[in-house]
Amino acid sequence: VDPINPGQSSGFTVTAQDSESGLTGSAVGAVADVTLPVTVDVVLPATGTVAGTVLDAGGAAVPFADVALTSAALSFHRFAQAGADGRYLFDRVPVGSFSLQAKDPATGIRSTAVGSLTAAGETATVDIALPGTGTVAGTVFRSDGVTPIAGAAVTVESLAHDGPFGRFETGVVADSTGRFGVTGVPAGAVRLTVFDSSLGQGGFAEATVAAGATTTQDVVLGNVPGVGFVFNLDGADGFRYDVQCGGYLNDGGTADRRLNDAYDGNYFL
Numbered sequence: 001v002d003p004i005n006p007g008q009s010s011g012f013t014v015t016a017q018d019s020e021s022g023l024t025g026s027a028v029g030a031v032a033d034v035t036l037p038v039t040v041d042v043v044l045p046a047t048g049t050v051a052g053t054v055l056d057a058g059g060a061a062v063p064f065a066d067v068a069l070t071s072a073a074l075s076f077h078r079f080a081q082a083g084a085d086g087r088y089l090f091d092r093v094p095v096g097s098f099s100l101q102a103k104d105p106a107t108g109i110r111s112t113a114v115g116s117l118t119a120a121g122e123t124a125t126v127d128i129a130l131p132g133t134g135t136v137a138g139t140v141f142r143s144d145g146v147t148p149i150a151g152a153a154v155t156v157e158s159l160a161h162d163g164p165f166g167r168f169e170t171g172v173v174a175d176s177t178g179r180f181g182v183t184g185v186p187a188g189a190v191r192l193t194v195f196d197s198s199l200g201q202g203g204f205a206e207a208t209v210a211a212g213a214t215t216t217q218d219v220v221l222g223n224v225p226g227v228g229f230v231f232n233l234d235g236a237d238g239f240r241y242d243v244q245c246g247g248y249l250n251d252g253g254t255a256d257r258r259l260n261d262a263y264d265g266n267y268f269l
Contacts, residue, residue, distance in 0.1 A: 016042040021092040022074040023047065045073055046120035051089040054082050054102045057132035057211060061086025062104050067128070068164035071098040077164040095120060101163030102128040109133065109186050110161045110168050131188060132211025137181040140174045140194050143201065143222030148178025152196045154219065156182045159189040187211040194219045
């Protein structure tokens with residue numbers, strides 16, 4: 001009952017969610033008499049099925065691939081694993097558009113696809129084809145662009161096929177001549193990032209990898225700030241936020257640390 005106007009009914013909203021499918025629905029009602037129960041049915045959205053096969057670059061099925069489904073009508077991502085035949089299936093998917101990301105558990109190669117369900121009970125068949133791979137090779141140079149750097153850590157990140165599993169990323173250490181080579185890189189746009197701790201400098205470059213080929217891309221230090229960032233941010237709320245260079249909170253809690261300890265390895269980007 002409305003506490004301000006006891007003679008009036010009090011409205012409410014009921015929200016229900018299926019924990020397995022993520023389907024969510026809501027309904028409204030009102031209490032007219034506190035001695036009488038109110039029955040409110042919550043109807044979940046209309047659904048269909050999404051199925052398909054995860055394929056490698058040669059068209060062969062990828063056994064036991066990991067698959068994630070994202071829909072604007074869902075409150076969280078859904079995950080499944082393909083069978084030995086590369087087939088995956090999501091049931092009870094809300095009608096509307098959706099996106100998929102697949103990952104090869106053996107190589108970490110990812111790919112994405114999109115589709116839509118237009119009516120209840122429909123089955124949308126969406127195959128997900130993984131890209132071919134190539135090699136990225138080059139040399140890490142000092143900021144002069146001439147002197148090679150030995151032992152620098154090189155990270156190669158694919159700029160495509162992002163999703164719940166993240167982007168494909170791999171790394172290698174340059175040899176004594178500054179040379180590096182990374183195999184098994186997905187075809188398409190990639191970013192190479194280098195940081196040399198001895199110089200306190202970083203650098204990056206972008207390239208396009210072709211399947212079955214070697215792409216040469218050198219990286220010159222100095223085109224990005226190379227600062228080892230470890231900083232304690234003490235907030236007006238009395239809490240300390242110990243931020244690391246990767247953007248995550250390594251540690252924290254109250255600034256004097258006597259009341260509580262928190263944020264250990266939290267908010268990884």
